Amino acid sequence: METIGIAGAGFAGAVLARELVESGKYQVVIFEQRDHIAGNCHTVRDPKTQVMIHQYGPHIFNTSREDVWDYVNRFGKFMPFMNRVKAVTEKGMFSLPINLMTINQFFDKTMSPEEAKEFISQIGDSSIENPQSFEDQALKFLGPDLYKNFFYGYTKKQWGVEPKELPASILQRLPIRFNYDDNYFTSRFQGIPEEGYTKIVERILDHPMISVQLGEPFVPEYKKEFKHIFFSGPMDAYFQYKLGRMNYRSLIFDRFDGKGDMQGNAVINYCSQEVPYTRISEHKHFAPWETHEESVSFREYSKLAEEGDIPYYPMRLAEDKELLARYMELAEAEKGLSFIGRLGTYRYLDMHVVIGESLDLAKACLAESSDAWPKYSGKPL
Numbered sequence: 001m002e003t004i005g006i007a008g009a010g011f012a013g014a015v016l017a018r019e020l021v022e023s024g025k026y027q028v029v030i031f032e033q034r035d036h037i038a039g040n041c042h043t044v045r046d047p048k049t050q051v052m053i054h055q056y057g058p059h060i061f062n063t064s065r066e067d068v069w070d071y072v073n074r075f076g077k078f079m080p081f082m083n084r085v086k087a088v089t090e091k092g093m094f095s096l097p098i099n100l101m102t103i104n105q106f107f108d109k110t111m112s113p114e115e116a117k118e119f120i121s122q123i124g125d126s127s128i129e130n131p132q133s134f135e136d137q138a139l140k141f142l143g144p145d146l147y148k149n150f151f152y153g154y155t156k157k158q159w160g161v162e163p164k165e166l167p168a169s170i171l172q173r174l175p176i177r178f179n180y181d182d183n184y185f186t187s188r189f190q191g192i193p194e195e196g197y198t199k200i201v202e203r204i205l206d207h208p209m210i211s212v213q214l215g216e217p218f219v220p221e222y223k224k225e226f227k228h229i230f231f232s233g234p235m236d237a238y239f240q241y242k243l244g245r246m247n248y249r250s251l252i253f254d255r256f257d258g259k260g261d262m263q264g265n266a267v268i269n270y271c272s273q274e275v276p277y278t279r280i281s282e283h284k285h286f287a288p289w290e291t292h293e294e295s296v297s298f299r300e301y302s303k304l305a306e307e308g309d310i311p312y313y314p315m316r317l318a319e320d321k322e323l324l325a326r327y328m329e330l331a332e333a334e335k336g337l338s339f340i341g342r343l344g345t346y347r348y349l350d351m352h353v354v355i356g357e358s359l360d361l362a363k364a365c366l367a368e369s370s371d372a373w374p375k376y377s378g379k380p381l
Contacts, residue, residue, distance in 0.1 A: 337375075
């Protein structure tokens with residue numbers, strides 16, 4: 001039986017490991033540099049309040065892939081949960097994504113869906129035919145008032161650059177709606193695991209042919225010990241930053257505790273530049289099936305990832321993508337090595353996409369000899 005090495009015990013590595021060993025052809029050793037599994041999805045029961053904490057920020061599972069939904073439900077019960085985000089702006093508090101209620105309240109009107117569509121089309125900047133930047137996209141489809149109040153300050157805080165420097169594609173994650181639907185996601189399946197994400201990953205990894213070594217980062221010298229390596233850490237880190245570092249945004253979480261209900265909602269965004277944090281999340285609201293007298297909240301601050309920081313969001317500015325292309329040339333020259341997951345492929349990916357790509361990659365690998373295994377779980381560029 002051949003042995004496969006995987007760097008990282010998050011969803012990308014765990015799902016791939018489970019699929020490979022269930023074929024009966026392989027055993028897997030996972031190297032995890034942290035002292036816990038589940039990566040940035042790690043959840044832990046707070047010893048003081050007993051609230052389930054999303055240690056690296058809120059994670060709401062959502063997918064329209066039935067196979068992905070069925071897969072995660074094999075390993076734990078998912079409770080229904082809809083993320084209903086609120087936004088504090090200079091004009092007050094509103095619902096996100098921008099929907100018919102948001103539009104009517106913001107402009108003090110009582111428009112129907114068709115009237116709102118016509119109204120928004122008139123306030124949008126029709127002179128922008130082909131939006132190239134985040135700012136272009138917002139001004140074209142939302143107009144200056146909605147853009148300034150909901151997106152300009154928040155985006156500048158989140159990414160650390162002017163929105164006109166960011167690609168237009170970022171805004172596509174938060175479309176405008178002309179009905180009263182304030183569910184943040186549109187996926188068919190949405191929920192949060194009753195026992196937390198870490199328990200789900202723990203069960204995925206619970207197989208006699210999977211060994212997990214916590215507190216041990218993978219180093220390239222280990223490569224010769226395995227038939228193939230799947231690396232879910234940053235691609236530039238694997239190559240020891242020999243060409244330079246690709247830019248990521250990192251996060252700082254400022255915890256504060258309280259009694260009862262602290263803010264009345266799981267997530268509230270703070271859109272003004274004058275407020276230094278981007279949002280506050282109150283974690284007991286992510287488990288409405290539980291009851292807690294005490295509460296735990298976190299203010300979330302965004303910063304450029306520096307050495308020693310946890311990388312969260314790939315910047316993917318022009319210079320980053322140019323550097324990524326150069327690292328991909330190095331990756332293509334490597335034998336017996338594939339890059340997987342959000343960090344390994346330098347893309348912003350939700351949990352369900354990571355899981356889906358690992359399932360698809362496992363099928364592709366099991367259909368081919370290891371000499372022909374794909375280099376990536378999804379093309380980075």
